[in-house]
Amino acid sequence: MNTQNLSYQFKTSSVIVKLIVINLAIFLLVNLVAFFMQIAPVRIVNWFVLPDALGDILTQPWAFITYAFIHFGFWHLLFNMLWLYWFGTFVLNLFDGKRFLTVYLLGAIFGGLLYVACYNIFPVFENSRSYLIGASGAVTAIMVFIATYTPNAEMRIFKWNIKLWKIAVFLVLLDLIRLPTGGNPGGMLAHLGGAVFGYMYGSQLAKGNDIGKWFENFMDWFTDLFKSRKQKPFKKVHRTTTKATPRSKATTDKATTQKKVDAILDKIGKSGYDSLTKAEKDFLFKAGKD
Numbered sequence: 072m073n074t075q076n077l078s079y080q081f082k083t084s085s086v087i088v089k090l091i092v093i094n095l096a097i098f099l100l101v102n103l104v105a106f107f108m109q110i111a112p113v114r115i116v117n118w119f120v121l122p123d124a125l126g127d128i129l130t131q132p133w134a135f136i137t138y139a140f141i142h143f144g145f146w147h148l149l150f151n152m153l154w155l156y157w158f159g160t161f162v163l164n165l166f167d168g169k170r171f172l173t174v175y176l177l178g179a180i181f182g183g184l185l186y187v188a189c190y191n192i193f194p195v196f197e198n199s200r201s202y203l204i205g206a207s208g209a210v211t212a213i214m215v216f217i218a219t220y221t222p223n224a225e226m227r228i229f230k231w232n233i234k235l236w237k238i239a240v241f242l243v244l245l246d247l248i249r250l251p252t253g254g255n256p257g258g259m260l261a262h263l264g265g266a267v268f269g270y271m272y273g274s275q276l277a278k279g280n281d282i283g284k285w286f287e288n289f290m291d292w293f294t295d296l297f298k299s300r301k302q303k304p305f306k307k308v309h310r311t312t313t314k315a316t317p318r319s320k321a322t323t324d325k326a327t328t329q330k331k332v333d334a335i336l337d338k339i340g341k342s343g344y345d346s347l348t349k350a351e352k353d354f355l356f357k358a359g360k361d
Contacts, residue, residue: 085163085168086159086163086168086171086172087155087156087159087160087163087171090155090175090206091152091155091156093140094140094142094148094151094152094206095148095152097140097141097142098141098142098143098145098148101115101116101141101143102143112143113143113202116141118131118134119131119133119134119137119138119140119141120134120137120138120141120202120203120204121134121135121137121138121183121186121187121202121203121204122134122202122203123186123187123190123191123196123200123201123202123203123257124191124200125187125191128187134183135179135180135183135184136176136179136180138179138183138202138203138204138205139175139176139179139182139183139205139206139208139209140206141204141205142204142205142206143204147205151205151206151207151210152206154210154213154214155206155209155210155213157226158210158213158214158217158218158226158235159171159213161217161221161224161226161235162174162213162216162217164352164355164356165217165220165221165336165339165355169287169290170283170287171213172290173283173286173287173290174212174213174216174268174269174272174283175209175210175212175213176209176286177212177268177272177283177286178208178209178210178211178212178213178216178264178265178268178269179206179208179209179212179265181208181212181264181265181267181268182203182207182208182209182211182212182260182261182262182263182264182265182268183203183208183261183264184264185260185261185263185264185267186203186208186257186260186261186264189256189260190257196256199256201257202257203257203258203261205258205261207258207261207262207265208261208262208264208265209265210265211242211243211261211262211263211265211266211269212265212266212268212269212272213269214235214238214239214242214266214269215239215243215265215266215269215270215273216269216270216272216273217235217273218235218236218238218239218269218273219236219239219269219270219272219273219274219277220273220274220276220277221235221339222234222235222236223235223236223339223342224339226238239266243262243263243266246259246262246263246266247259247263250263328358331354331358332354332355332358335347335351335354335355338351
């Protein structure tokens with residue numbers, strides 16, 4: 072198989088790379104079409120941006136997700152994708168792509184919900200009709216999620232190693248300060264909605280409660296709808312017997328691996344990801360792949 076083939080490279084890349092490619096492709100397509108047609112980009116994706124009016128939302132509920140894949144400005148896209156890559160790498164060091172996507176998509180939904188709620192509840196927004204675009208809410212959810220789950224992990228910024236929780240607190244406080252006068256209250260609200268969800272998910276997961284499992288199950292069900300019968304795994308049903316069987320070696324190995332993963336995660340929570348030895352990092356990476 073030709074590994075230089077773009078389609079193959081896309082299919083085998085991480086969920087972070089796939090999201091970046093999708094966002095970039097949509098950005099280029101929308102802006103190129105708008106340029107050649109000499110119209111505003113929003114007119115091309117009007118059915119995919121998130122409006123603030125409840126009547127419009129009822130006719131396009133999918134916009135709670137699709138808005139997070141649309142950018143009109145290059146710098147808006149660039150910084151969102153940089154933050155996604157930097158913080159997303161921490162998430163994929165500990166979790167699989169499905170959980171990453173759960174945080175990302177639910178973060179976008181919660182960001183959109185807070186935006187819509189505020190624009191329809193608070194009188195200050197009565198005369199400022201708008202729409203919401205951009206992955207900022209989803210990216211903020213990723214950032215706050217990992218900063219909550221492993222607060223002592225560090226990111227190197229220029230010459231300094233800074234703990235994730237400090238970066239997250241600084242950026243959330245910055246959004247709160249800019250909310251009244253920043254010129255983009257809708258975007259700030261989406262950031263805050265994503266941050267609230269990221270904190271809820273990260274704190275609950277640290278306690279052993281996976282509040283996003285239902286969404287993972289929904290994604291599995293949804294993707295199965297588009298699979299052919301050949302692509303769906305064959306499920307063989309075995310008749311149960313009353314005879315007890317000894318625990319298999321595979322089951323024992325799996326339990327041992329999980330105990331070691333839990334111990335490494337506890338170490339990360341207490342001392343940060345950089346406190347791990349190379350062997351521990353390699354083991355955690357391999358366990359995530361399995």
